[in-house]
Amino acid sequence: MGDSESTECTVGFEPIGLKVKVPTGTTLLEAAHRAGIYLSSICGGDGYCGKCKVIVNEGQFHSRPSPLLTTEESRENTVLACQTKVLSDMTVTVPNFHSLETSRVLMDIDAHIFSRLTGKTRETLFEYSPLVQKLCVVMSPPTVVDHTADHERLYAAIRKQVDVPIMQTGFRVLQKLSKVLREDNYKAAVTIGQRGGTAEVIEVEPGRRCKTNYAVAVDVGTTTVVAHLIDLTTGKTIDTEATYNSQMNFGEDYIRRIIYAEQTNSFDQLQDRLVHDVNDLIMTMAVRQRIDLQDITAATCAGNTAMIHFLLNLDPTRIRREPYVASAAFVPPIRAAEAGIQINKRGLLYCLPAVAAYIGSDIVAGVLTTGIYTKEKLSIFVDIGTNGEIVLGNKDWLICASSSAGPAFEGSGIKCGMRAGSGAIESLNIINGVEIQFKTIGGSHPIGICGSGLLDTLSELFVNAIIDRTGRLKAADDPRLTEGKDGLQFQLVEPQNGHHEIAITQADINNLIRSKAGVFAAIRILMNSTQTKLDDIDTIYIAGGFGNFLNVQRAVTIGMLLDVPPARLQFVGNTSIAGAKTSLCSQKALETAERIAESMTYFDLMGNPDYMDEFIKAKFLPHTDLSLFPSAIELRPQA
């Protein structure tokens, strides 16, 4: 059947009840996109991740055969949405493992950690001086002996309050200035934004509006977009919101998304999705807090380099090609409206600076927030996301690398993996090698395992000798060890009341070990290259969206992090949003972020011959060299 036929078919999605009209020949994945329905898809529609399964209830279709579908699935009309073309009106069922739930829990802990961090930050590091501030300016009205023009009168009054050597005024502001100043007899509320060395008057209102000024800080993650709404008159976070990055339909990792955008020339579409997500968050908070969008005058964003490129529709294609170059690491402040962000029409958008194509502003935000750039002693900062980025350094130097750890600890590429949302196993213990205890986010029946749960699982399987030091499931007589359709697996939760079983497969374990090995090898390489010894390390900070609770010690047990005393391990949650807020609240902080980004040395692991050696050694649990992990050895009976 040709793609070129122009007849349209209606596709209904159950149980959601959404319908969409698409041309005959459209794939079900594309149809779902158009209907605004999220289907998991790691490979971006290439048919090899097997994530985008849906069940066809009715209608004609053409589906390419796939080894990722079992015979039973095929018999039940389960298909890969990306490999299935619509040939008639259809209805399909979207299994609930696709369902997108906004993980409020993750948000809450972020907000909590964040407020703690910024409380500290504000007291000790940066004084409060937001990037955009509103001043109450009182001028003497003109007289016959003082006929200074309104514009210069305003400047003079502003300069009495703040030190702004170079000033600019937006044109539309200038046009209405004369009228606005007279409305409250030369008492005015003036919104001034810092714009790369100059201060721009972005809004002038009558004096009575002096107390209304808000901003948003945004963490633009590959998986999750998080936003905080901040009252700029106090610097307090008054609301938080998060959503999944709806670019996910185009690939779970950003390299896939870049490829997709290139192949289909859909950069605009990818930007639209992301901007729409950010606008949704802002709108949701604004409505909840009864705030006019016009009163939100600034936004700061942190994220990996690719996400910032997508957000601004900068060309990201060179990020994935040697020699891996960004369009811009330092994005100048722009008018948020230019990027489609719906706040005050003249409000400013600040993107935190990045270091390189694979060390984004999220990592700079982490360094800023943890303060490792201020310390005498060395620290390590590890951010576990789609990649694992590592920073080592102190007040004198900073070196960083990006391990291609993969998104296993975000639940991607793991049979029962999921994000830290409701129903996710977030912690797990195996008692006496037998009884499995776990806790789910929200306390409901488990539907999958999130990052912290996966870390626990790997650690507990290892400590309880269910897997050996290479991660291989041992051929014991444990009935939970079975050959499933995805190969050898260990059942963690039995199927029950219509719920599927929760299991971890040999492939999952190998995947998780590759991730942890990538991170540890990167740490080793950075230490070796700087001749840093374990005892030189004061604190290891670990950031990422693991979930509510991360048992950091278990990251040591599996050999992901260095074996330092527990007091020197610190889980810091989402430091990307924290850095975005810190920068928003302090011009000095943003300047510091710029200095951090400038001074960080990027270490290219792929170009380093020792990286593979270190990676191979780290693919053991905890490591080939057991002397590196005395605490892990204590926990585990000798195999």
Added chain:
Amino acid sequence: MGDSESTECTVGFEPIGLKVKVPTGTTLLEAAHRAGIYLSSICGGDGYCGKCKVIVNEGQFHSRPSPLLTTEESRENTVLACQTKVLSDMTVTVPNFHSLETSRVLMDIDAHIFSRLTGKTRETLFEYSPLVQKLCVVMSPPTVVDHTADHERLYAAIRKQVDVPIMQTGFRVLQKLSKVLREDNYKAAVTIGQRGGTAEVIEVEPGRRCKTNYAVAVDVGTTTVVAHLIDLTTGKTIDTEATYNSQMNFGEDYIRRIIYAEQTNSFDQLQDRLVHDVNDLIMTMAVRQRIDLQDITAATCAGNTAMIHFLLNLDPTRIRREPYVASAAFVPPIRAAEAGIQINKRGLLYCLPAVAAYIGSDIVAGVLTTGIYTKEKLSIFVDIGTNGEIVLGNKDWLICASSSAGPAFEGSGIKCGMRAGSGAIESLNIINGVEIQFKTIGGSHPIGICGSGLLDTLSELFVNAIIDRTGRLKAADDPRLTEGKDGLQFQLVEPQNGHHEIAITQADINNLIRSKAGVFAAIRILMNSTQTKLDDIDTIYIAGGFGNFLNVQRAVTIGMLLDVPPARLQFVGNTSIAGAKTSLCSQKALETAERIAESMTYFDLMGNPDYMDEFIKAKFLPHTDLSLFPSAIELRPQA
């Protein structure tokens, strides 16, 4: 007949042949506006200037009686267009004294004087460093050991060539940067504009376009708008163009236009007109020179404060109300497109700074161009336009004032007055008190008298004792002295071959004397207030659109300017456009203009009790105090 009837009438204008449909009840002046026809109108439609005369050929109308129309005119169906309502389809004849001819002659001399001045300026005062410059930037392409992002790579390369501490990049430029840089393998043409202390990358193109960069300098006059097209790679003026300010239909002076705009809330319309004029000039030159508008990357404007407000649609209403305050004297650089100026979409518009509501950037441009702010000795700068602005000072101080001289020397309010266009008497001599010799612009039969001709006429009438020291036409037996329909008048040119006579009336003479007295009184007040003596004055510069040739000495004879030796009098033509170009070609010049504007002291003549005294004394020819004008006394036989 009610205005509210919604039927439409067609009004045809002869001999132009244009037709327009208007609602019944519309005035002929408004109908002419809509048809795009210029009718002279000093009063802006109030019916008291009597300039907007047209002849009704056919059709019904209602016209208010006016003392400004003779019985003969009324019989011939001559009406005041502003006082005449259309009641049916009509045809009217527009007398040719309304006809708008672009005064190329004036342009040519401007261009000439200008090129002379800037030649001097460039050699002696400012080095060539235009506000917007195009650099040819060659970068090393990224490698595995140098993966600096494109944006920072570009900045680094720019900074090797020019000293720009603070840089900004336009968002749209950033979006295409990656692609453009690769087009010529990291050789690029970068357009950088100075923007109030920062340098903005406003355009990036492939390297082969390094040599294409243009700009326009504009003098936004109340009467005439003049533009020069400049090749920014050389700094040379390659074309000039001028047009009448088409706001003239709304009043010949800017106070009238402000009143009109306020009464009819038509600020947008007035801006449109002016912006349209500027765009017309730019387009005409661009087409003639085969230049793409996108390659014009900057525009500078000078003009009186009101004109700059109209151009940018800043609120001008406070300019005419005590205490006479502008919205902005220092307008920050903006994107030209924001004001509707059609050059490169990201091109910049710079307005030269003004001093006050009645001392605009045209006067600052004059000070800049004449260089009086650099001199040890004192100079006077006089600009004769709609008002007469005077500046006195040297390198240490500058004081300025605006005399409400009125537009008499622009030909307004003078029976046979006209602008310096083809057919205007530009110089006039009376030989032996009898024979009148004159020269017209273009050499054709005279149709009126322009500024320089009026100055000559007044001077020659005085020197030949045809008028007395109060300006009164003497009741001699000269047949040229008659009682015309406009009162007592002196015929300069007889009617001939269907051409009207050219005469000067007693009212005209009084008008011209009031103008010259206003200027001289202002000079005296500024001198008195600074205790400046005649001998302290080194040079008097006189600027304005007088015409091709100004016999400056005659401005002394009538007592408009101080009686200094001829060598110390200098006619400098249109210094407004000259200053606009000088600023365009040198960042230092624009900064200097800003320092000039900041340092000039505005002297309010209206608030000075001595001004009226000085004015009354100066209403004599040349003055009550003859000892001030020894050279004038020599010329004239004692009365």
